[in-house]
Amino acid sequence: MVATATAPPAKEIIPQQQLRTSQDLFIRRWGEMGATWGINRTMAEIHALLYITAQPLCTDDVMERLHISRGNASMSLRSLCDWGIIRRLHKRGERREFFESLSDVWEIFSIIATERKRREMDPVLETIKQCQTMLDASSIGKTAAAQESVKLTRQRLGDMEEFMAVTNKVFQQFVGNAKSGLSRVVRVLLKAL
């Protein structure tokens, strides 16, 4: 019993460990990256796990693999579903729910980017316009509008607005066209340059 458990299965067990190690490495790095990009580490790790294993996992699998609590797993999984980058999955004759990641990297990226743009860029652009309105000659009078400090601020607001508007436009092309695979934009770019 001891003998058979040590030597012979080595060829099977060691590769499994290797797979596990490789996946863990990816998961860890992905989590670290997420943390510096404003997504919390655990959520990024869960997504990485589902992505890299490419198989449906249940809550307990996730808890065990990442050493997190049930509550944390539950809420993070829900949150990832809300984002739309993982999906719930019912298995025949199983009461548990399973989860799987979207498989298309480009689609994952598009979803995240679009949502973040909507939540974080759009309000800024809105605010910039509001700031400009406050400094219109019609709001503060002709004399005041001619003041150097006002002119400088108006200039800066205008520059920023233009930059963001162009960025948005490029962005739309970048992710808007692509449901899968490389977008038209990328193809255009890689050829044109």
Next chain:
Amino acid sequence: MVATATAPPAKEIIPQQQLRTSQDLFIRRWGEMGATWGINRTMAEIHALLYITAQPLCTDDVMERLHISRGNASMSLRSLCDWGIIRRLHKRGERREFFESLSDVWEIFSIIATERKRREMDPVLETIKQCQTMLDASSIGKTAAAQESVKLTRQRLGDMEEFMAVTNKVFQQFVGNAKSGLSRVVRVLLKAL
């Protein structure tokens, strides 16, 4: 004295308040955005302040305007200088140091994006390659490499690698060429599409 201080200067004072309010609004929103993108709120606000006023300010100006401590102001300003998006500035006959923001939005963006790519994307790409190496047939043997779970993981690693490689390439074109103004890429894009 009281009379002259109330009514007549209104035309001068109110516009100044308006300017201040407009700037504050911008600063606040910019700070909020920074926070969700992994840059701390205060640093983002300081940069916003220097950008929007378009004039050199000293440490005390910043402290007063944003209600932060000297220590915080000092460290955040240093950090922004390290990033290269603001500059120290010595004024003739002044002992204090002043700070000003780069004026070109495109340049600011390029600096930030390049640095973040270097710090956060590149290591991930590196890790992915490492993960792949661990799963090569030469590492884990032919039989193990043929296992379904290993093949799935290898596939996912490959997809992700390709995506990141393409993204990097596009990114290089996007910011690499531009020292100022709209980059060639943007122009190409806006025309081509």
Next chain:
DNA sequence: CTATACTTTCAGTAGATACTGAAACAGGAG
């Protein structure tokens, strides 16, 4: 209906991050 299997919620807490304020430091002026 109750029992069972699983999921969600949330108050409390642990841990991380940002900030303050005072002390140490730097360097030019007298």
Next chain:
DNA sequence: CTCCTGTTTCAGTATCTACTGAAAGTATAG
């Protein structure tokens, strides 16, 4: 040199974010 003006550092603290674990909730089976 000392004094003065301004800057940096950092230990301690406040604040915020993420996480746990247990209790409540939900749904299916029997």
